[in-house]
Structures are given as C-alpha cells and as structure tokens.
Amino acid sequence: MTGEPNRKRSETRIQARNRQAILDAALDVFSGQGFRGATLDQIAEVAGLSKPNLLYYFPSKEAVHAELLARLLDNWLDPLRALDPKGEPKAELLAYVRRKLDLSRDYPRESRLFANEILQGAPRIMEALSGDLKRLVDEKAAIIAGWQAEGRIAALPPHHLIFSIWALTQHYADFDVQVRAVLGAGHDPYAEAQAFLETLFARLLSPE
Amino acid sequence: MTGEPNRKRSETRIQARNRQAILDAALDVFSGQGFRGATLDQIAEVAGLSKPNLLYYFPSKEAVHAELLARLLDNWLDPLRALDPKGEPKAELLAYVRRKLDLSRDYPRESRLFANEILQGAPRIMEALSGDLKRLVDEKAAIIAGWQAEGRIAALPPHHLIFSIWALTQHYADFDVQVRAVLGAGHDPYAEAQAFLETLFARLLSPE
DNA sequence: GTCTATACTCTGATAGAC
DNA sequence: GTCTATCAGAGTATAGAC
Numbered sequence: 226m227t228g229e230p231n232r233k234r235s236e237t238r239i240q241a242r243n244r245q246a247i248l249d250a251a252l253d254v255f256s257g258q259g260f261r262g263a264t265l266d267q268i269a270e271v272a273g274l275s276k277p278n279l280l281y282y283f284p285s286k287e288a289v290h291a292e293l294l295a296r297l298l299d300n301w302l303d304p305l306r307a308l309d310p311k312g313e314p315k316a317e318l319l320a321y322v323r324r325k326l327d328l329s330r331d332y333p334r335e336s337r338l339f340a341n342e343i344l345q346g347a348p349r350i351m352e353a354l355s356g357d358l359k360r361l362v363d364e365k366a367a368i369i370a371g372w373q374a375e376g377r378i379a380a381l382p383p384h385h386l387i388f389s390i391w392a393l394t395q396h397y398a399d400f401d402v403q404v405r406a407v408l409g410a411g412h413d414p415y416a417e418a419q420a421f422l423e424t425l426f427a428r429l430l431s432p433e
Numbered sequence: 434m435t436g437e438p439n440r441k442r443s444e445t446r447i448q449a450r451n452r453q454a455i456l457d458a459a460l461d462v463f464s465g466q467g468f469r470g471a472t473l474d475q476i477a478e479v480a481g482l483s484k485p486n487l488l489y490y491f492p493s494k495e496a497v498h499a500e501l502l503a504r505l506l507d508n509w510l511d512p513l514r515a516l517d518p519k520g521e522p523k524a525e526l527l528a529y530v531r532r533k534l535d536l537s538r539d540y541p542r543e544s545r546l547f548a549n550e551i552l553q554g555a556p557r558i559m560e561a562l563s564g565d566l567k568r569l570v571d572e573k574a575a576i577i578a579g580w581q582a583e584g585r586i587a588a589l590p591p592h593h594l595i596f597s598i599w600a601l602t603q604h605y606a607d608f609d610v611q612v613r614a615v616l617g618a619g620h621d622p623y624a625e626a627q628a629f630l631e632t633l634f635a636r637l638l639s640p641e
Numbered sequence: 642g643t644c645t646a647t648a649c650t651c652t653g654a655t656a657g658a659c
Numbered sequence: 660g661t662c663t664a665t666c667a668g669a670g671t672a673t674a675g676a677c
Contacts, residue, residue: 239642257553262469264670278643280672337552340607344545344552345465347610354614362615379636384616385629389601392608396600399548402555406562407570408592421593428587428637447660472652486661488654 244282246272248296251289256334259341260290291349294342297335298353304328305387308365314372315430322390322422329398330415336398362387378430393422452490454480456504459497464545467553468498499557502550505543506561512536513595516573522580523638530598530630537606538623544606570595586638601630 236244250271254263265286269276283289304324308317329336342350366383373380397404397418404414444452458479462471473494477484491497512532516525537544550558574591581588605612605626612622 243642259467259470259549259553262467262553265672266670275644276671277645277673281642284672286671340548340552341467343608343611344548345467345470347614351610351614354611355617358611359615359617381632382625382629385625388604388608388612388615389629389633392600392604393597396596400551400596400600402559403551403562403566404596406555406559407567407596409563409567417590417593421590421597424589425597425637429633451660473654474652483662484653485655485663489660492654494653 240282243272243274243278247274247279247282247289248293252293252334252338255290255293256337256341259345260286293338294350297339298350298357301328301335301339302358302361305361305365308368310368310371314369314377315427318369318378318386318390318430319423319426322394322426323419325390325394326397326415326419326422329394333398333401336395340395340399376432379432381429390426393425394418448490451480451482451486455482455487455490455497456501460501460542460546463498463501464542464549467549468494501546502558505547506558506565509536509543509547510566510569513569513573516576518576518579522577522585523635526577526586526594526598526638527631527634530602530634531627533598533602534605534623534627534630537602541606541609544603548603548607584640587640589637598634601633602626 247268251263251268253271254267257263258267263286265276265279268289269279272279279289283292304321307324308321342348347354362384366387369378369383369386372378373383397414401414405412408414455476459471459476461479462475465471466475471494473484473487476497477487480487487497491500512529515532516529550556555562570592574595577586577591577594580586581591605622609622613620616622
C-alpha cells in the first residue's frame with residue numbers, strides 16, 4: 226500500500242505537484258471544452274504527463290472533474306458568506322458585487338466550469354444547489370429583507386437581487402469572448418464593469 | 434441529382450418534416466450536452482429516425498450544428514434591431530428588456546445553445562460576433578448615447594447597459610436549474626423576473 | 642512512478658440491400 | 660428514402676515492463 230498517491234498522508238512533494246498540475250490542466254480543458262469535449266490526452270499534454278501517468282494519480286476522467294467541482298463549490302460562495310448583517314446595507318451589497326466581479330476576473334476558468342455544469346442541467350451538483358446553496362441564499366435573502374423592512378435599501382425581491390448580482394458579474398467571465406468582440410480593442414472590460422456595476426447597484430439600492 | 438434532399442427546390446413535405454424533426458431534436462440535444470457531448474444516436478432517436486437516415490438529410494454532425502447556429506443568429510438580434518431611435522427612450526429600453534426576457538422564456542434551448550458556443554470560445558461564430566453583432570450594438574449604443582446627451586435617460590456606458598440586459602435576461606434561461614433550485618417550489622421564475630427587471634431598469638434609467 | 646503497448650467501447654460516417 | 664451491417668478513428672482505461 227505504500228506509495229498509493231491518493232492517500233492524504235505520505236504524499237511526496239512531487240506527487241502533490243503533479244496532482245496540482247493535473248487539476249490545473251484539467252481546469253483549462255474542462256472549462257474550455259466541457260466535460261465530454263475534453264479528452265485525457267489534452268489534459269495530460271497540458272499537464273506535461275503521459276496519459277497513463279495521469280491515470281495513476283486519478284482513477285478516471287470523472288474523478289478529476291469531480292475533484293475540480295468539489296474544490297470550486299467550496300470557494301465559490303465565500304463572497305456571499307461574507308455578507309455581514311451588522312454592516313451598512315448598501316456598502317455590504319456593493320462589496321459583495323465587487324468581490325464577485327473580482328472572482329470573475331481572477332478565476333474565469335472556474336466560472337466557466339461552473340457555467341458549463343449548470344447549462345447541462347447540473348447533474349453532478351444538483352444536490353449542492355438545492356441544499357447548501359439554497360440554504361445560504363435563503364439566509365442572506367432574509368438579511369436583505371430585514372434591511373428593506375427597515376427602509377435602509379430599496380425594496381426589491383431579495384432572491385432576484387442576488388441572481389442579478391450573479392448574472393451581471395459572471396457574464397464578464399462566461400461571455401468574455403463576446404464582450405471583447407463587441408467592445409473591440411482598447412477596452413478593459415473588467416475595469417469598466419466595475420465602475421458600471423457600482424453605479425448600477427448604487428442607484429438601484431438607494432431607498433426612495 | 435434528382436431527389437437530393439439538400440436542394441431547396443423540390444423538397445417534399447416529408448423531407449421538410451424530417452429535416453425539421455432533426456433540427457428540433459438536435460436543438461434539444463446540443464443545447465443540453467454541448468456539441469461534443471451530443472451524439473448522432475441521441476439526436477436520431479429523439480427525431481425518431483435511424484442514424485444513417487439522419488445522415489441522409491445532413492452530411493455531418495457539424496452541418497446540423499451549423500444550420501442551428503445560423504438560424505439562431507438570424508433571429509436572436511431581432512429584439513435589439515427593433516430599438517427605435519424615434520421612440521420614448523425609457524419605454525424603448527424597457528420594451529427591449531421585455532422582448533429579450535420573452536425570448537429566454539419561450540426559447541431557452543436556443544439561449545443555451547448560444548451560451549454553450551460562447552463559453553467554448555465561440556469558434557464557429559466569432560466572425561458574426563465581431564462583425565454583424567458589433568456593428569448592430571455600436572449603432573444602438575450610439576442611439577442610447579444620444580438619448581443620454583439629451584438628458585432623457587441616465588448616463589451609463591451604453592455598451593455595458595446592453596450587456597446588462599443580455600446578462601440579466603439570459604440568466605433565467607441559461608441558469609434555469611439553479612434559479613429553480615434556489616427559489617424552491619411554488620415560484621414562477623419568469624413572471625417574477627419580468628416584474629423585477631422592469632423595476633430594476635426603470636429605476637436605473639431614470640434621469641437624476 | 643512512469644512509460645509503451647494494447648484492449649475495448651463509443652461514435653461518426655459509409656456501403657449496399659430493399 | 661430508409662434500413663442493416665460495418666468500417667475507421669478516437670478515447671478511456673488497463674497490463675506489464677522498467
């Protein structure tokens with residue numbers, strides 16, 4: 226049993242490095258081609274390994290994909306978790322928008338991997354959506370509703386307000402090629418988006 | 434040459450019906466699985482034909498997909514084209530939002546087909562994006578900028594304003610499973626979205 | 642731990658009978 | 660025009676040498 230690479234203990238530095246290289250390469254390929262569109266050959270080549278060697282570290286293509294999704298879900302909701310009920314409502318929500326847009330800018334591959342999964346009906350993460358995700362959103366929506374009841378921000382359906390933040394920020398990662406094609410050269414989509422979205426939500430949330 | 438099914442002339446009713454059944458089935462499968470994820474077997478089964486028979490009507494899998502994309506692009510921009518420079522600015526833009534959301538509700542498969550294509554880098558439609566689409570958006574953005582210069586709607590970067598309409602309306606088609614998972618039962622996402630987006634853009638566009 | 646060789650399955654496409 | 664049979668290639672995964 227010694228030398229089994231999937232053991233969490235006793236992982237050499239090389240093994241950890243290779244596993245990371247595989248996951249990084251797989252993120253590249255899966256996010257660009259979808260699960261079925263990606264091949265182990267492509268992933269192995271990007272990772273700089275042979276295909277059998279890749280399969281020494283992960284038992285199957287599915288396993289690589291599952292590992293990526295698990296890590297993604299683990300981090301993806303942090304910005305929403307950080308929404309603080311004790312903070313100033315508008316500032317809290319604007320900070321959330323900003324953190325979410327930063328994620329799109331800094332981790333566009335993760336965003337596209339997630340989008341691919343949802344587009345295809347979320348077969349592998351449906352449970353997480355209607356479980357952890359729904360619970361978290363319901364909780365934060367209640368906080369927003371509380372702020373609205375106090376008249377501190379505009380009254381808008383909290384769930385859809387959260388959807389709008391997701392849609393607007395993720396659009397810049399998921400539809401990046403379209404955004405750039407339409408804007409043409411000489412633009413910095415994320416910088417412009419940041420200014421635009423800040424204005425948008427500032428206007429939207431101001432109580433009458 | 435007689436009987437060649439791809440000829441536009443001399444297409445029997447059965448041929449037209451089969452071609453349509455194939456395209457409809459292909460839309461189902463491509464939009465749900467992506468290009469690589471879809472198989473001709475699946476498409477043929479949904480269409481109620483054998484695989485070789487499908488390939489009698491279309492020369493290849495690629496050809497079916499290309500035909501779908503061509504039809505899609507042809508119709509997808511109609512709502513934006515309808516934006517009338519002579520109309521009342523806010524009403525025109527709200528009508529655009531509504532038409533676009535109607536498209537998401539009535540043609541979600543088309544929306545997901547398009548999203549799949551963009552997500553994967555738009556290899557087959559990049560030309561259309563930076564050509565026809567960019568031209569149309571630039572033209573309409575100029576109209577919006579004109580309205581803003583006259584102080585009739587709020588001053589916001591027109592291109593990003595258009596992106597925000599796309600992002601918000603398409604989200605309800607492309608991320609449908611997530612929206613429903615988070616909302617839970619007893620909701621009508623599109624009806625709620627329509628009210629929400631109308632409020633959102635009404636507030637956003639009002640001149641100070 | 643990593644490689645070469647290969648087994649086996651799936652899938653796009655074709656041939657040819659009817 | 661439609662079907663059965665089949666080919667050729669790609670792709671996942673395994674065996675086994677080193």
